[in-house]
Structures are given as C-alpha cells and as structure tokens.
Amino acid sequence: AQSVTQLGSHVSVSEGALVLLRCNYSSSVPPYLFWYVQYPNQGLQLLLKYTSAATLVKGINGFEAEFKKSETSFHLTKPSAHMSDAAEYFCAVSNSGGYQKVTFGTGTKLQVIP
C-alpha cells in the first residue's frame, strides 16, 4: 500500500517569503512522487515529478522538491512567493514501473499575503 501525508491543510506566507509545503510518503517499493497545483475552479496541473533520477527536482513556476529517502519526504519549496502562487497543492505517490494508479494527499491550501 502507498500513501502520502501532507502536514498542514493551510499555509500562509508573505509575498517574497520562502514557500515550504511538507509531504511525507509511505511505500513498500521505490516510489514515484508528484506535486500538483489546483487553482480555483480548475483541474490539476503537474508541477514536478520524481521518478528515481535526480533527487532534487525542478518544476514549473520556480518550484522544486527534494526526494529524501532517509526521511521519506518530498517537500515542495519556492524561494520567493508570488501572489499568483495562491492555490491548493497536492502531493501524490505511485509505485514505480508501468502504469500505476496515483494516490493523492489531502492537499495544502497556500495563501500569499501581500
């Protein structure tokens, strides 16, 4: 079985401040890990993915995440928050190899304060 836990359902940061959204995973086999963003009234957009290559993954819109096996973590960061980053962020996991279903975390709503 696989799962992800997102710590903090709501996170508030000031514009220009560091964004840190936490995700811990559980998987009995090497995982593939994803971060998705959902803007209001829209579908999900893939931000970045870890698929067993480099542990530091860079995504779109200046976001990056680091896979840490020892900590079973895949936290999402951005050095400087922008107002347009306000959205809900979902961490997700699937088993590596072949087509596999994806299990989503409960989501973290990011608020950016001007």
Add this chain to the structure above:
Amino acid sequence: SAVISQKPSRDICQRGTSLTIQCQVDSQVTMMFWYRQQPGQSLTLIATANQGSEATYESGFVIDKFPISRPNLTFSTLTVSNMSPEDSSIYLCSANTQGKNDGYTFGSGTRLTVV
C-alpha cells in the same frame, strides 16, 4: 503536452437523474482515470478505464452507479446515475500522456451539484 477537454464544466441536476461527463484527449492514451473530489477534500480514484475492456473500479464504487465507456484511445465517458445530493462533487478525468507512470494530465473538471 497533451490536452484533455472535459465537459460539461458544471451542471445542476435533479436527484434521481443521470449525468454523463465526457473527456476527449488530443492524443492516444492507453489508460484513463476518473476521480471524484468532494468539497474541501482530496481526489479519490473512482475507476481506471482501458480501451476495449471493462473499467476497473476502486473499493466503494460500482459500475451500476458510475458506468464508464472507453470506445477508443482518445475518449471516455463517466455517467453518474440516479443522483443524490451526496454525489455533489467535482469529477475529473486524467490520462497518462507522457509515457509510463511519468506524470498525469487532468481535465479541467466537472462541478456537479445535485438538488
């Protein structure tokens, strides 16, 4: 990357009726997925749809309630049958358009309200 067109984007339906949601992908994909996102919650997988075979449903979801069609490699439909207010949710389709398990593209979702 591929684009998934999903419609309708929203609907308000009477209880006891059915709604069919359509997803069209602009390239051929092997597997499509249907998710439900209840208000304020995460995504829950309803079923996986392969072309030419019956959909595979997750625990808690049944074909009679959520029949799925997958007539070809670019199209799928999900029907929400005999609706009740508890079915009010956002329904999203997804497909793997970048190769094996390499990131999934989502439709823009259907916001369903049952009254």
